Amino acid sequence: MTQNEAFMEHAPIINEKRCTRCGRCVEVCPKGIVVLRDDAVAYGRAGCMRCAHCYAVCAFDAISFDPPLVAPSFTSFPYAEEMVQPGKVRPGDLVNLLRSRRSVRRYAERPVPDEAMADLVAFAVTAPSGSNCQRWEFTVVNGRAKVEALGRSIGDFFTRLNRLVANPIVRALSVLVAGMKLVRYYRDHYASVAWGLEQAAAGRDPLFHGAPGLIIIHGRTDGSTPLEDAQYAGYNICLLGHALGLGSCFIGYAVEVLNRDTKLRRSLEIPPGNRVLAVIALGYPAVRFLKPALRNDYTVQWL
Numbered sequence: 001m002t003q004n005e006a007f008m009e010h011a012p013i014i015n016e017k018r019c020t021r022c023g024r025c026v027e028v029c030p031k032g033i034v035v036l037r038d039d040a041v042a043y044g045r046a047g048c049m050r051c052a053h054c055y056a057v058c059a060f061d062a063i064s065f066d067p068p069l070v071a072p073s074f075t076s077f078p079y080a081e082e083m084v085q086p087g088k089v090r091p092g093d094l095v096n097l098l099r100s101r102r103s104v105r106r107y108a109e110r111p112v113p114d115e116a117m118a119d120l121v122a123f124a125v126t127a128p129s130g131s132n133c134q135r136w137e138f139t140v141v142n143g144r145a146k147v148e149a150l151g152r153s154i155g156d157f158f159t160r161l162n163r164l165v166a167n168p169i170v171r172a173l174s175v176l177v178a179g180m181k182l183v184r185y186y187r188d189h190y191a192s193v194a195w196g197l198e199q200a201a202a203g204r205d206p207l208f209h210g211a212p213g214l215i216i217i218h219g220r221t222d223g224s225t226p227l228e229d230a231q232y233a234g235y236n237i238c239l240l241g242h243a244l245g246l247g248s249c250f251i252g253y254a255v256e257v258l259n260r261d262t263k264l265r266r267s268l269e270i271p272p273g274n275r276v277l278a279v280i281a282l283g284y285p286a287v288r289f290l291k292p293a294l295r296n297d298y299t300v301q302w303l
């Protein structure tokens with residue numbers, strides 16, 4: 001294999017007949033993969049992350065990828081791909097949309113169609129990811145009975161955990177083997193989990209809030225920024241969910257338990273090497289917010 005051939009691995013394929021050597025792809029390549037050499041587009045180095053910026057600026061359709069990159073397709077709503085240039089969305093509309101998405105903690109019994117869940121995942125993967133790693137994988141749990149069953153198993157985990165940490169001797173001894181983890185859990189979460197368990201015993205669902213569906217985002221953690229990537233993908237799910245009339249809520253408590261309970265992860269068919277990165281409850285809201293989100297005042301420093 002020549003050096004140029006090695007550099008070409010995973011790199012964009014340049015159609016020599018279409019390429020006009022305008023150099024736009026060279027200007028945008030963040031890694032110096034495509035270069036202009038002797039007035040021809042060549043491969044400068046290996047390490048293409050398949051971001052396809054070169055493809056996106058090429059006016060002559062001279063760039064493709066192998067394996068091919070795919071655009072999302074949706075079945076639960078009409079979609080016509082269109083490039084919206086910077087400044088071409090009314091900023092106030094965007095702000096109102098984002099401020100109107102709220103964490104929904106009351107859901108109607110109406111099930112979410114599988115097509116909508118599939119579209120949420122298809123849109124999730126359009127999120128940015130560190131080094132374009134896209135190491136996210138998705139598990140869709142659709143149907144109230146399945147969500148309830150998972151909620152019960154997570155409740156059982158918390159029951160065991162709370163019983164354990166309620167014992168001051170266990171907390172003291174745990175410092176020797178597990179550091180401050182259990183002590184911190186007792187301080188920060190014990191009381192609210194105990195309250196949640198009481199709610200669950202009374203037939204309510206303080207964990208998933210009665211949601212009929214969940215999307216679990218998991219993946220290997222050897223990418224650049226797996227947790228951040230999953231949060232962006234999850235936020236995409238929440239935003240498209242809002243547009244589809246769905247409410248959503250990140251469920252951090254479920255993430256914590258799933259990462260500690262191997263049997264539960266196995267029951268969800270999450271691959272052994274994967275870490276759970278986000279859990280999002282979804283369903284048609286049974287609450288109507290009348291005002292957009294407010295936030296704490298914040299600190300900003302200008303230099």
Ligand SMILES: Cc1cc2nc3c(=O)[nH]c(=O)nc-3n(C[C@H](O)[C@H](O)[C@H](O)COP(=O)(O)O)c2cc1C
Pocket residue numbers: 101102103104105249250251252253254293
């Ligand atoms: C990473 C993360 C984890 C969260 N975990 C939970 C959770 O376990 N249960 C819950 O009801 N809400 C959870 N939330 C929702 C937050 O409480 C909510 O985003 C925050 O109160 C702001 O409200 P808003 O989303 O309606 O604007 C979580 C949010 C994030 C970002």
